Amino acid sequence: MRPQRTPMKPARKPGSRYHSTPTDPVEVCARIRNLTNRDESSCIEVVNNHMFRLVSPDGRVTECQFSHLFNAKVGQKLLFESVAQPMIGDLIKGKSGLLFTYGVTSSGKTYTMTGTVEEPGLLPRCLDMIFNSISSLQASKYVFMPDNMNGFIVQSEADALLEKQEREIMFPLTTTKTPSKNRTKTPDVRYDLEHCISENIDPDCRYAVFVSYVEIYNDYIYDLLGDVQLDAFNRPKPPQSKRLREDKKKNMFVYGVTEIEVKSTEEAFAAFHQGQERRRIAHTHLNAESSRSHSILNIRLVQAPLDPLGEDLLQEKSLIGVSQLSLVDLAGSERMGRTGAGGERLREAGNINSSLMTLRRCLEQLRENQKNGLSEMVKYRNSKLTHLFKSYFEGRGKVKMIVCLNPNVQDFDENLHVAQFAEVAQQVEVARQEEYKIDRADLKRKALDAKFKAEEEKKRQLTAVRQLSSEAASHRLFTRARGRKTPSVTSDATESDTCTPGFTDDADTDWEGIDLNIGGSFPNIEIADAMDTETVPHLIRFLSNRIALVNSLKSSAYSLGSMFRSNLQSSKQSDRDLQSRLKDCEAQLSIRSKDAAKMERQVKKLESKNQVLTKTTQIFEKDKKQLQEQLNDAELQLKNSQMENKKTESKLRGAVANTRSQIEKQCDKRVRNMQSEMQEKMWVKEERLRQLKNIISDGREGRPTTRRPATPLSSTSSNVSSQTPRLAHKRRSRSAENLLSERKTLNKSRHISSSDYDLRQPTKKKSSTSATPLEPAPPIAPKHRRSCSANNSNWLAHLPSTTVPTETILQPCIKPNRVVNVPSPKDVAGAHKYLLTHQSEDRDGEIQTQLVKGEVFHTRTGGQQVQFVDIETLKQQDPKKKKKVSSPRKRKSDEEISSGEQSSWTDVETRCAYGIGSTGNKPPTSKRKR
Numbered sequence: 059m060r061p062q063r064t065p066m067k068p069a070r071k072p073g074s075r076y077h078s079t080p081t082d083p084v085e086v087c088a089r090i091r092n093l094t095n096r097d098e099s100s101c102i103e104v105v106n107n108h109m110f111r112l113v114s115p116d117g118r119v120t121e122c123q124f125s126h127l128f129n130a131k132v133g134q135k136l137l138f139e140s141v142a143q144p145m146i147g148d149l150i151k152g153k154s155g156l157l158f159t160y161g162v163t164s165s166g167k168t169y170t171m172t173g174t175v176e177e178p179g180l181l182p183r184c185l186d187m188i189f190n191s192i193s194s195l196q197a198s199k200y201v202f203m204p205d206n207m208n209g210f211i212v213q214s215e216a217d218a219l220l221e222k223q224e225r226e227i228m229f230p231l232t233t234t235k236t237p238s239k240n241r242t243k244t245p246d247v248r249y250d251l252e253h254c255i256s257e258n259i260d261p262d263c264r265y266a267v268f269v270s271y272v273e274i275y276n277d278y279i280y281d282l283l284g285d286v287q288l289d290a291f292n293r294p295k296p297p298q299s300k301r302l303r304e305d306k307k308k309n310m311f312v313y314g315v316t317e318i319e320v321k322s323t324e325e326a327f328a329a330f331h332q333g334q335e336r337r338r339i340a341h342t343h344l345n346a347e348s349s350r351s352h353s354i355l356n357i358r359l360v361q362a363p364l365d366p367l368g369e370d371l372l373q374e375k376s377l378i379g380v381s382q383l384s385l386v387d388l389a390g391s392e393r394m395g396r397t398g399a400g401g402e403r404l405r406e407a408g409n410i411n412s413s414l415m416t417l418r419r420c421l422e423q424l425r426e427n428q429k430n431g432l433s434e435m436v437k438y439r440n441s442k443l444t445h446l447f448k449s450y451f452e453g454r455g456k457v458k459m460i461v462c463l464n465p466n467v468q469d470f471d472e473n474l475h476v477a478q479f480a481e482v483a484q485q486v487e488v489a490r491q492e493e494y495k496i497d498r499a500d501l502k503r504k505a506l507d508a509k510f511k512a513e514e515e516k517k518r519q520l521t522a523v524r525q526l527s528s529e530a531a532s533h534r535l536f537t538r539a540r541g542r543k544t545p546s547v548t549s550d551a552t553e554s555d556t557c558t559p560g561f562t563d564d565a566d567t568d569w570e571g572i573d574l575n576i577g578g579s580f581p582n583i584e585i586a587d588a589m590d591t592e593t594v595p596h597l598i599r600f601l602s603n604r605i606a607l608v609n610s611l612k613s614s615a616y617s618l619g620s621m622f623r624s625n626l627q628s629s630k631q632s633d634r635d636l637q638s639r640l641k642d643c644e645a646q647l648s649i650r651s652k653d654a655a656k657m658e659r660q661v662k663k664l665e666s667k668n669q670v671l672t673k674t675t676q677i678f679e680k681d682k683k684q685l686q687e688q689l690n691d692a693e694l695q696l697k698n699s700q701m702e703n704k705k706t707e708s709k710l711r712g713a714v715a716n717t718r719s720q721i722e723k724q725c726d727k728r729v730r731n732m733q734s735e736m737q738e739k740m741w742v743k744e745e746r747l748r749q750l751k752n753i754i755s756d757g758r759e760g761r762p763t764t765r766r767p768a769t770p771l772s773s774t775s776s777n778v779s780s781q782t783p784r785l786a787h788k789r790r791s792r793s794a795e796n797l798l799s800e801r802k803t804l805n806k807s808r809h810i811s812s813s814d815y816d817l818r819q820p821t822k823k824k825s826s827t828s829a830t831p832l833e834p835a836p837p838i839a840p841k842h843r844r845s846c847s848a849n850n851s852n853w854l855a856h857l858p859s860t861t862v863p864t865e866t867i868l869q870p871c872i873k874p875n876r877v878v879n880v881p882s883p884k885d886v887a888g889a890h891k892y893l894l895t896h897q898s899e900d901r902d903g904e905i906q907t908q909l910v911k912g913e914v915f916h917t918r919t920g921g922q923q924v925q926f927v928d929i930e931t932l933k934q935q936d937p938k939k940k941k942k943v944s945s946p947r948k949r950k951s952d953e954e955i956s957s958g959e960q961s962s963w964t965d966v967e968t969r970c971a972y973g974i975g976s977t978g979n980k981p982p983t984s985k986r987k988r
């Protein structure tokens with residue numbers, strides 16, 4: 059496999075597009091890295107600086123030849139000097155170039171292109187050499203401005219300053235030293251570099267360097283120097299892909315890519331590392347591996363000539379030279395099968411192989427076209443990689459490829475594949491690009507022409523000024539002269555022979571009409587004889603007249619001459635004066651024109667400052683507007699959120715209130731249930747206790763007793779019977795049913811009650827009854843011992859108008875704050891406790907008074923609720939009737955209870971009472987049931 063290298067234009071067939079243009083072949087160099095392991099065996103044998111042998115595991119040998127072959131011992135510096143350094147020279151001359159590394163993974167592509175800090179690769183070396191070469195000849199920042207269509211414009215220093223100020227205002231955090239806004243901190247990488255410099259620099263030009271960094275991943279182009287867009291949560295958004303476009307010169311470029319103007323090697327490295335960082339972030343988002351994408355660093359060198367005076371850059375767009383060096387680190391070219399990848403990695407590998415395959419096909423098609431003079435379409439558009447490099451293969455600049463090889467025998471197939479690709483590539487010819495040249499002589503000529511024209515114009519203007527001023531001066535002189543006595547010669551020679559010229563005082567005498575004739579024509583005299591006495595004397599007279607006339611003319615001529623001389627002298631003098639004045643005027647004019655120029659310059663400066671200030675103001679106003687809008691939005695959002703919060707709060711409050719009321723209801727219900735349960739239990743216990751007492755008392759009947767006999771009071775005392783609320787309720791219902799019968803029996807009840815009261819009122823009635831001490835009631839549970847009425851807190855007594863006064867000695871000790879017949883809600887609202895006096899008639903026609911006690915609760919809706927908690931029942935009985943109707947057992951019990959004899963309380967009873975109440979044994983003042 060020995061490719062025929064054709065250093066210059068190959069023979070073309072007629073019709074070839076390249077027949078008139080000088081071409082260069084794609085230069086392919088091979089770099090063989092060292093084996094990673096000593097145990098590995100190599101499949102490459104280096105023959106010389108251009109050739110190596112590829113030995114297959116089964117011993118087949120293939121020879122491969124390249125422009126240069128760099129073995130593992132060749133360092134980065136030598137590689138740079140051989141491959142990239144000439145490209146930098148070309149770049150400075152205005153020629154573009156494409157340099158890419160090609161090979162399988164781990165063959166050393168990135169090492170060759172980027173290298174390490176100790177062993178910098180081609181990229182840092184290229185950047186360093188560019189800045190070493192143009193360092194002192196760099197234009198001010200923003201003098202060269204990208205026009206967003208792959209071209210540049212040159213703007214004045216003032217405009218550049220303005221641009222700088224605008225950017226500093228718009229992106230205050232970005233300093234001129236850092237390349238982009240929203241940047242992440244980039245490491246300050248300092249490569250170990252030798253000082254390389256190019257000789258091709260033109261000192262009469264000014265330069266600027268712009269870098270852009272893109273990658274092609276899965277056939278999408280991503281900008282690596284663009285600002286990272288953040289989402290609503292301040293997290294970086296996935297990168298957006300870019301489109302390719304063609305500029306006016308048919309060069310492909312990434313549309314809208316970020317191009318950073320860098321002023322030093324450090325800034326360029328910072329931009330590159332910024333891109334690397336973005337690449338890492340982007341890959342995290344895209345779930346990609348960095349080695350699975352093609353990365354492209356574009357270095358664009360822009361140059362423009364200075365004017366012939368070497369002062370200002372010429373702003374003509376046609377004079378701007380733009381050259382580009384594209385440094386490409388291609389993704390690994392291994393085949394899919396070998397990687398053993400699946401899923402996303404398989405897709406990556408597929409895309410890589412597809413783009414590399416397209417590159418190979420394009421090169422093959424180009425080779426075919428060039429060999430056979432065809433003009434078949436080359437399908438660059440099949441992949442973004444070839445589409446972007448299309449212009450290079452069509453003559454934008456030199457193309458160089460470094461084939462990186464891993465000599466490991468396992469890579470034999472891949473190396474063979476790479477070598478075949480290289481063979482195709484180096485047979486492709488690329489049209490040679492013209493250098494950027496400035497015709498200095500032409501520039502100078504043009505400048506001189508312009509200068510000459512300007513000077514001519516200046517002179518013309520000066521002459522016009524002078525002419526105008528001299529005309530003005532002569533006019534003044536003439537006016538002055540006319541103001542003096544002007545000599546005037548009157549001619550009347552035509553009238554007579556003896557006319558006498560003379561001066562006249564008339565100022566309007568026409569000098570041109572002066573006739574200095576010496577008289578009439580000589581008379582025609584003929585002397586007939588010597589004795590002619592008439593003719594001779596006439597002649598003598600004529601001659602003497604003429605002599606006199608001549609004399610007078612002489613004298614007038616003399617006077618005229620002297621006058622003319624004096625006039626001439628005075629006019630010369632005035633001319634000199636005028637000259638000197640003109641000089642003064644010119645001097646003043648030049649001073650004033652200098653002042654004017656100075657003023658103009660100042661005006662320009664002020665205008666540019668004014669422009670800057672205007673623009674700054676506009677920017678500030680725009681910012682202010684935006685900020686105001688943001689503020690308004692924020693306020694609106696705040697209001698909305700506050701309203702929502704209030705709504706939520708009220709909702710929650712409602713929910714809480716509902717829940718609380720439900721819980722309270724449930725609790726109340728449960729408490730009531732428990733209370734009723736407890737009361738029932740209590741009642742059951744009391745019933746049992748009563749039964750027990752009865753049993754005990756029955757048992758004691760046969761025994762001798764120490765009990766005192768029952769007093770009349772005890773037998774006739776108010777029978778305060780204990781009742782459960784249930785019983786009370788039953789009774790209440792019954793009394794409600796018998797409401798009308800109650801009315802009927804009212805008189806009777808009153809009668810009975812009054813008799814009863816008579817018995818029980820010791821002070822008012824019989825002393826026998828008052829002398830009888832009230833026997834203490836059996837002990838009950840302390841809970842029941844003290845009446846609820848003891849708590850004299852804001853009672854409302856509901857005493858229906860039908861209530862009959864009982865006037866017994868047992869009266870509730872409640873002092874109600876208010877007594878009403880019919881309670882209104884307002885009355886209930888003002889009270890804490892509620893006392894209802896209810897009277898009914900029992901079976902025996904006796905009045906039974908019930909004091910129903912309740913607690914007033916204020917409901918959430920603003921109403922009141924009375925919860926009955928206690929009923930005291932006061933029952934009056936006729937002792938005679940009682941004896942008749944009472945059973946012996948009951949009577950006995952009643953007697954025992956009402957006797958109030960302390961000794962009648964047996965241990966068992968006391969214990970039972972204690973068991974229920976488990977408190978002290980102070981006897982109650984009344985019997986009651988709850």
Ligand SMILES: Nc1ncnc2c1ncn2[C@@H]1O[C@H](COP(=O)(O)OP(=O)(O)OP(=O)(O)O)[C@@H](O)[C@H]1O
Pocket residue numbers: 090091092130161162163164165166167168169170348349388389390462
């Ligand atoms: N010529 C060389 N001399 C010394 N070390 C090398 C050389 N070539 C490659 N290496 C080392 O081999 C390793 C892999 O190299 P590198 O990353 O450049 O491979 P690559 O071809 O770019 O891989 P990928 O396609 O995965 O990006 C690196 O650690 C690098 O330092």
